[in-house]
Amino acid sequence: MTQVESKPTTNDTPFVPIEKIVALCKRRGFVYPNSEIYGGVSGIYDFGPLGVELRNNIRRYWWWSMVQLHDNIVGIEGAIITHPRVWEASGHVENFVDRLVDCKNCKRRFRIDHLPEENVIQNKCPECGGELMEPRTFNLLMETYLGVVEGERMQTYLRGEACQNIYLDFDNVVKSSRVQIPFGICQIGKAFRNEVTPGNFLFRQREFEQWDLQFFVHPSEMLQWFDYWKEKRFEWYMGLINHKDRLHFREHGPDELAHYAKQAFDIEYKTILGWQEWEGIHWRQDWDLSRHSEYSGQDLSYTDQNTKERYIPWIVETSGGVDRTFLNLLLDAYEEEPDPTGKEPRTVLRLHPALAPVKVAVLPLQKNKEELVTTARNIHKKLQRLMVSQYDDVANIGRRYRRQDEIGTPYCVTIDFQTLEDRTVTVRERDHMTQVRVNIDELPAYLLERVTWQ
Numbered sequence: 001m002t003q004v005e006s007k008p009t010t011n012d013t014p015f016v017p018i019e020k021i022v023a024l025c026k027r028r029g030f031v032y033p034n035s036e037i038y039g040g041v042s043g044i045y046d047f048g049p050l051g052v053e054l055r056n057n058i059r060r061y062w063w064w065s066m067v068q069l070h071d072n073i074v075g076i077e078g079a080i081i082t083h084p085r086v087w088e089a090s091g092h093v094e095n096f097v098d099r100l101v102d103c104k105n106c107k108r109r110f111r112i113d114h115l116p117e118e119n120v121i122q123n124k125c126p127e128c129g130g131e132l133m134e135p136r137t138f139n140l141l142m143e144t145y146l147g148v149v150e151g152e153r154m155q156t157y158l159r160g161e162a163c164q165n166i167y168l169d170f171d172n173v174v175k176s177s178r179v180q181i182p183f184g185i186c187q188i189g190k191a192f193r194n195e196v197t198p199g200n201f202l203f204r205q206r207e208f209e210q211w212d213l214q215f216f217v218h219p220s221e222m223l224q225w226f227d228y229w230k231e232k233r234f235e236w237y238m239g240l241i242n243h244k245d246r247l248h249f250r251e252h253g254p255d256e257l258a259h260y261a262k263q264a265f266d267i268e269y270k271t272i273l274g275w276q277e278w279e280g281i282h283w284r285q286d287w288d289l290s291r292h293s294e295y296s297g298q299d300l301s302y303t304d305q306n307t308k309e310r311y312i313p314w315i316v317e318t319s320g321g322v323d324r325t326f327l328n329l330l331l332d333a334y335e336e337e338p339d340p341t342g343k344e345p346r347t348v349l350r351l352h353p354a355l356a357p358v359k360v361a362v363l364p365l366q367k368n369k370e371e372l373v374t375t376a377r378n379i380h381k382k383l384q385r386l387m388v389s390q391y392d393d394v395a396n397i398g399r400r401y402r403r404q405d406e407i408g409t410p411y412c413v414t415i416d417f418q419t420l421e422d423r424t425v426t427v428r429e430r431d432h433m434t435q436v437r438v439n440i441d442e443l444p445a446y447l448l449e450r451v452t453w454q
């Protein structure tokens with residue numbers, strides 16, 4: 001897919017406040033607070049008409065790049081609920097915990113790993129300076145129950161990370177498809193965590209969606225594939241953002257690494273929240289398949305068809321968040337720029353055209369001229385079969401352009417009096433506001449070339 005044009009930023013380029021994105025999302029139907037009429041639920045959101053389009057485009061683009069374009073990668077879709085032993089084997093029952101402290105004075109609650117070091121040493125609240133209570137440990141797994149008869153119900157969990165299904169289905173995939181190592185299994189799916197400090201809108205939620213690649217390799221090729229996927233995923237994100245200087249790698253320090261990991265990197269993006277993880281590239285070695293072999297009693301080793309060598313494959317994981325991508329792309333794309341005509345500032349979402357929720361808006365210049373309206377409606381009907389198209393005849397043309405800019409629509413097509421004479425329409429491009437005339441018959445191909453990934 002073509003890359004988003006770089007939008008040079010300097011250290012002075014302001015970061016977009018999260019509140020602006022929250023307001024835009026609510027106003028234009030991208031994201032709503034869940035159960036709002038009951039006062040809402042912290043850390044859980046619903047996606048509105050434009051949000052669901054953007055989300056689907058983000059997911060589809062990941063799937064296309066990761067599964068469709070690779071002969072040695074296949075996809076699965078596992079269930080949210082699994083056998084409870086899965087979470088013992090994965091280490092989540094024992095280790096998936098946050099250590100928290102409460103302030104005796106202001107009653108605020110903090111994750112110890114988010115506190116500045118001096119506050120931990122001095123046992124002092126970062127907000128009010130009050131004394132902190134003894135730390136307490138909370139498990140993040142969300143419990144649920146299977147069965148209807150009280151006393152016979154089985155306690156289990158909503159999955160705390162989506163990737164576990166991939167290990168559970170590893171042997172089934174090997175036996176049912178023709179994959180051979182090195183190969184990958186991809187999945188996009190919901191995960192649930194009882195985050196004790198959810199916040200910053202979609203950034204840290206209790207119900208969210210992850211995308212994972214688990215790439216299975218021979219141990220001798222681990223380093224080569226780890227480096228390969230690290231670079232590949234970085235390039236992928238780079239292609240989607242305007243502010244190219246706001247993306248970097250952060251290597252995990254020795255104290256952050258899981259005991260089986262030789263190295264781990266986060267792809268981080270800088271927003272008003274500072275540098276924050278967007279996706280993790282993890283060296284999982286043989287930890288997952290070995291643990292599930294041990295806990296289930298099933299042999300999850302792999303036999304090389306050529307050499308007959310039998311071994312537990314090692315795994316490179318690339319694990320990112322659909323919701324974090326959604327939020328970061330909005331923060332990256334949002335811009336308010338002065339109006340060249342001196343009126344209100346223009347709000348524009350410079351989203352990659354292939355990800356934009358609406359691809360084209362079809363606008364008759366005037367709504368009281370029947371011929372303009374009929375022609376515009378016909379064009380809209382044709383385009384609608386190929387891409388998300390919106391017909392709009394309410395308000396003057398300038399306001400209609402603004403409405404589309406604000407939701408990131410890359411092209412507006414205006415039907416005017418010249419259209420009736422020569423069958424050409426004006427196509428206005430969102431970022432530079434340039435206009436060209438295109439013949440109606442060539443319009444679908446003109447737009448498709450610009451709004452699809454290929």
Ligand code: GAP
Nearest residue numbers: 161163203204205208278279280319320321324
């Ligand atoms: N299987 C590895 C794993 O789950 P993780 O770093 O905990 O690793 C992977 O999660 C990605 O999922 C993160 O990089 C982030 O994009 C997303 N993510 C994690 N917790 C999240 C939360 N509470 N809300 C939204 N996204 C989250």
